[in-house]
Amino acid sequence: MICLQQLANAQANYTKITNYKVYYGWAKHSPQDWMIIRQFENDGKSYFLLVNPQTLETKIDEPGFYQVKPMSMDEARIFFKRTPYIKALQKAEKQSVNIQDAGIESGMPKQTGISLTADLCPSHKPLDKRIFTDIITEFKRVEHPVPVALSITGIWMRQHPQDLDWLKKMQQDHEIYVTWINHSFNHRVSAKLPLKQNFLLEAGTNISYEVLQTEIAMLKNGLLPSVFFRFPGLVSDQKLVFEITDFGLIPIGTDAWLAKGQQPQAGSIVLIHGNGNEPVGVNDFIKLLRSKTQSIAKKQWLLYDLRESVDEEFQGE
Incomplete structure (x- = not known):
């Protein structure tokens, strides 16, 4: 637990x-x-x-x-x-060839449910707080605090101190329990470059800066870095995946990016954006929550801590 x-x-x-x-x-x-x-x-x-x-x-x-x-x-x-941590690193490396969505895409919880991940990429818009207020409302009787994994960038932390303070207070008040995922510091993106030259694959990217400066920013803001990393745009190549695992970080993808119409299954790692830039995905998640109200009440559909969900897959192997 x-x-x-x-x-x-x-x-x-x-x-x-x-x-x-x-x-x-x-x-x-x-x-x-x-x-x-x-x-x-x-x-x-x-x-x-x-x-x-x-x-x-x-x-x-x-x-x-x-x-x-x-x-x-x-x-x-x-x-x-023999530990789940090393086995998870190895699995992520085996799934490193894809240009998009390399890494671990789903966990294997024993019961029906999902792990929710929300990305906080750089954005001029405020935090979409509906995600958090709605999951607390739906789960308060069966799961408290509610587990959620947030992929955070250094730039978002710098630009949104009040939103970050709100999230930290939600955690302090035991409303949510956050797994903080490293999502790079700058999250650079070009509208013109092809995927294989974009995001962290852009020429001149200093991967050590992108990883370590984000962790430093987390610690300075009172956040505890996890062992997970999410590629900006979910874009990587095999070399980049191995660079990330050499930092001891497990790349986390998704098999259910809601704004793209991907439907979650049992054990899915669901992706939405909490930075205000993807209201469609947030709306879809809220609809999904409301459709599961009875199952949630019966503890037949739950949110899983990302660490427990990934860890469980490799226990006993």
Whole structure:
């Protein structure tokens, strides 16, 4: 189940971050082994960003609480090879050939339901709050807080501080539980370039900046980075997918982009845009919610935490 005790950690603000870098290793603290994926300093103190390789949950913690063994990414993959986290990375790499929608497209929950992902790409329009108020209304009797995954860009955080504060308050009030997905910092897009030269495939893109600066911005804004990444425009190539997995991030696609008319199935990772630019997709999601009112009340149609949904697919393999 969702771990609410992570909320305080998730909403600590690290406003004086320096030396933020990719760093892999084994952090041992009985009874749970953690994998280190980042190291940084804040106001003179050292911190790790860690992932629980069994549950895909992340947390920030101080190195002094653990026995630490530094590793290369290859060594860490071998050491943690039987875990859902490494298996999810490998599955995303196997689905890396598509120019659009590479990565993991669906989870496998035991019951009928979906994982909702909403993208917050750069936009001059305000946050579409209907998504959140409507899911809370529909699910408040059966799921509380309601899990949702938000793909966030650095530019959106910079341009929409009040909307971000609203989302953080919703999380603090236990109305929603957010998995924050890295969606790149700039989310550059050209109306003229073909897909294979567009978005993060555009010439001159600094992928390290796009990934790490988004994580830094998340931490400075009191958000906890997850191990998930969504490609802007869902556009990538095989080289880019492997660059992202080398950061320890799992590319997340979708098999149900509602604004494109794709219908969700059991276990779907549903995509809508919460940045005000895609009212059609939001309207379709709200219609879907209302059509499921009775099933929701009977707990026959639920929203799943993205981490649990992906994790469940690889448990017991």
